[in-house]
Amino acid sequence: MHQTLECSLTGETVDINQLQGLSPSGKPLLARYALDQLQDFTPEKVRQRQDRSMWRFHEVLPVDDPSDAVSLGEGGTPFLRLTARGEFARFAELWVKDEGANPTQSFKARGMSAAITRARALGVETVALPSAGNAAGAATAYAARAGMKCVIFVPEDTPPANILESVAGGATVILVNGLINDCGRLCRAACDKFGWFDLSTLKEPFRIEGKKTMGYELAFDLGEARGGSTLQLPDVILYPTGGGTGLIGMWKAFDEMEQLGWIGSDRPRMVVVQAAGCAPIVRAFHNGSREAGVFENATTVASGLRVPAAVGDFLMLDILRQSGGTAVTVSDDELMRGTLELAREQGVHGAPESGAIWRAALQLRDQNWIRSDESVVLFSTGAAVKYNHLLTADGTLRVNQHDTDWLLRLGQTLRGSLGT
Numbered sequence: 299m300h301q302t303l304e305c306s307l308t309g310e311t312v313d314i315n316q317l318q319g320l321s322p323s324g325k326p327l328l329a330r331y332a333l334d335q336l337q338d339f340t341p342e343k344v345r346q347r348q349d350r351s352m353w354r355f356h357e358v359l360p361v362d363d364p365s366d367a368v369s370l371g372e373g374g375t376p377f378l379r380l381t382a383r384g385e386f387a388r389f390a391e392l393w394v395k396d397e398g399a400n401p402t403q404s405f406k407a408r409g410m411s412a413a414i415t416r417a418r419a420l421g422v423e424t425v426a427l428p429s430a431g432n433a434a435g436a437a438t439a440y441a442a443r444a445g446m447k448c449v450i451f452v453p454e455d456t457p458p459a460n461i462l463e464s465v466a467g468g469a470t471v472i473l474v475n476g477l478i479n480d481c482g483r484l485c486r487a488a489c490d491k492f493g494w495f496d497l498s499t500l501k502e503p504f505r506i507e508g509k510k511t512m513g514y515e516l517a518f519d520l521g522e523a524r525g526g527s528t529l530q531l532p533d534v535i536l537y538p539t540g541g542g543t544g545l546i547g548m549w550k551a552f553d554e555m556e557q558l559g560w561i562g563s564d565r566p567r568m569v570v571v572q573a574a575g576c577a578p579i580v581r582a583f584h585n586g587s588r589e590a591g592v593f594e595n596a597t598t599v600a601s602g603l604r605v606p607a608a609v610g611d612f613l614m615l616d617i618l619r620q621s622g623g624t625a626v627t628v629s630d631d632e633l634m635r636g637t638l639e640l641a642r643e644q645g646v647h648g649a650p651e652s653g654a655i656w657r658a659a660l661q662l663r664d665q666n667w668i669r670s671d672e673s674v675v676l677f678s679t680g681a682a683v684k685y686n687h688l689l690t691a692d693g694t695l696r697v698n699q700h701d702t703d704w705l706l707r708l709g710q711t712l713r714g715s716l717g718t
């Protein structure tokens with residue numbers, strides 16, 4: 299591999315040809331590439347590639363030969379301009395990157411594809427990880443694809459769809475009466491005892507490499523959507539934040555693209571969005587701290603945001619400050635409202651985490667923190683289908699086929715709901 303692994307705090311390097319977890323200082327390791335030697339790796343070359351998956355950026359991913367990638371076609375997700383109606387019209391340019399279109403319906407597919415590719419290359423037979431839900435489904439699928447065994451530790455109240463897809467995909471699922479950090483502790487103990495490889499996010503160096511491809515794709519998507527051939531970034535990016543791997547990954551992608559000479563030094567203002575019931579990064583950002591600590595009694599229906607402590611806290615907080623960004627919370631009622639608005643007004647069926655960033659964008663627009671002439675990208679990190687347990691079918695009309703007055707009743711309902 300023509301890469302090195304460097305501690306994100308101290309810069310100390312470790313051997314990339316060995317399995318690695320955290321750095322000797324207990325911090326995330328980041329992959330570094332000899333970018334100055336990649337003269338042939340240009341946007342034009344990337345555009346010409348038949349492969350639309352994230353592996354079209356294979357020069358900056360953990361493979362020597364792209365045919366070694368463990369792939370299910372992740373990446374290349376839709377980039378949609380939201381229709382300017384109702385409150386959505388309050389933004390000059392509002393875009394969604396729809397990560398729910400990935401294999402296993404979330405952006406976790408990108409990280410797992412990269413991490414399991416590297417783990418397989420280094421001979422791993424069993425991977426284990428704690429998950430809030432979507433990472434479990436993704437790890438299950440990629441481990442199956444790689445011919446590996448997979449062990450998942452999830453909170454017992456994880457969305458049923460995530461548990462079922464992992465069981466169906468052949469993973470061993472352990473339900474824990476605690477939160478994701480408790481799952482992480484038990485997972486670590488099991489890895490030490492049984493010799494499994496711990497795939498915990500940011501405690502393993504390559505999930506972030508997969509997730510950073512969201513940043514590469516965004517620059518291509520926005521440039522192409524605006525009709526040009528240059529790579530472009532928006533003024534503001536909103537990201538629903540748990541462990542923060544996607545946010546840190548995108549920022550890394552922007553730096554790499556600048557070193558490659560693909561973009562300049564301008565950066566979007568990055569916004570961390572968390573649930574009011576679990577907001578360690580928002581709290582630390584507004585306290586002026588560089589460490590977030592643990593958010594006690596974490597609770598939210600947006601399971602991906604229920605991450606009370608993040609090992610990459612200092613990286614996220616640095617990015618928010620460097621980018622001139624901010625951090626906001628959204629209540630559970632508000633984020634569910636946002637989820638329905640995206641579905642009903644835009645046809646985008648996103649996870650509750652996606653509803654959260656839409657409502658956060660409105661909050662920031664109300665404060666004029668996002669100005670009316672700015673371009674904004676929402677990262678819809680997952681699809682609604684995994685969260686059906688949060689929905690009800692209260693608004694449906696039941697019809698008995700032998701009723702004689704059903705058309706009358708339908709007419710009454712339509713008058714109420716469609717205003718006809």
Ligand SMILES: Cc1ncc(COP(=O)(O)O)c(C=O)c1O
Pocket residue numbers: 404430431432433499538539540541542543544545601602603649651679680681
């Ligand atoms: C749908 C969804 N959005 C956002 C997140 C948070 O992602 P990250 O850990 O990269 O902050 C998760 C994590 O589980 C998720 O499943």
